Amino acid sequence: MPSLVRAELAYVPSLIEAMREGYSRDNLRPTTAGEIAQVEREPEWFVRQVNHPPRQVVLPDGTLGQRVPATDLWYVDGSTFLGSVGIRHELNEILESWGGHIGYAVRPSARRQGHASAMLAQTLDFVRANLPLKRVLLTVSNANQGSIRVIEKNGGVLEAEVDNPWVEGDRGRRYWIDL
Numbered sequence: 001m002p003s004l005v006r007a008e009l010a011y012v013p014s015l016i017e018a019m020r021e022g023y024s025r026d027n028l029r030p031t032t033a034g035e036i037a038q039v040e041r042e043p044e045w046f047v048r049q050v051n052h053p054p055r056q057v058v059l060p061d062g063t064l065g066q067r068v069p070a071t072d073l074w075y076v077d078g079s080t081f082l083g084s085v086g087i088r089h090e091l092n093e094i095l096e097s098w099g100g101h102i103g104y105a106v107r108p109s110a111r112r113q114g115h116a117s118a119m120l121a122q123t124l125d126f127v128r129a130n131l132p133l134k135r136v137l138l139t140v141s142n143a144n145q146g147s148i149r150v151i152e153k154n155g156g157v158l159e160a161e162v163d164n165p166w167v168e169g170d171r172g173r174r175y176w177i178d179l
């Protein structure tokens, strides 16, 4: 059964394949050929950076912001990389308006097989076991029917519809999941 793990070198070859097929850890930005080449050149650096993220984060508009404490985990089956989840330990003003506590992505070739639903369920268990949060916020674009289903299957309760501050004209939803 696939499981959530800390990033390790052993999964990097499969991660690179996933990136080539269109997986991106950032839901608002595709992985560029330059980024893939850098992971291939410096896999140790990349893994270290996933496990110990820099203090600053590049926001979707390209500007720099302060990163809140966060944990990124990979979802793997044996040595096969299937997807990833980013867990923000707290919200700031930006994440409160869009992003929330949890974001995730499944590699294109592994979609529609239940992985995101199972990955989010395991993520909620991780949060219950490791963080003092009583509930988590997730935001999703109205156009993302797959992710809406994943959130609702995991107990998401719709709070409100909101504008996506990063994508002109996009509307989305705020969901809370009680832990």
Ligand SMILES: CC(C)(COP(=O)(O)OP(=O)(O)OC[C@H]1O[C@@H](n2cnc3c(N)ncnc32)[C@H](O)[C@@H]1OP(=O)(O)O)[C@@H](O)C(=O)NCCC(=O)NCCS
Residues within 6 Å of the ligand: 027, 103, 104, 105, 106, 107, 110, 111, 112, 113, 114, 115, 116, 117, 118, 139, 140, 141, 144, 145, 146, 147, 149, 150, 153
């Ligand atoms: C959204 C995403 C995570 C879904 O991953 P997945 O592993 O395919 O999801 P699951 O297989 O667990 O599917 C959950 C449900 O959504 C449905 N679903 C999945 N993708 C769908 C789509 N594109 N359109 C409509 N329904 C979809 C599935 O049929 C399933 O429904 P069911 O439980 O009633 O059978 C994946 O498409 C992805 O990584 N997209 C890019 C990144 C992204 O959007 N992340 C989320 C940001 S909020």
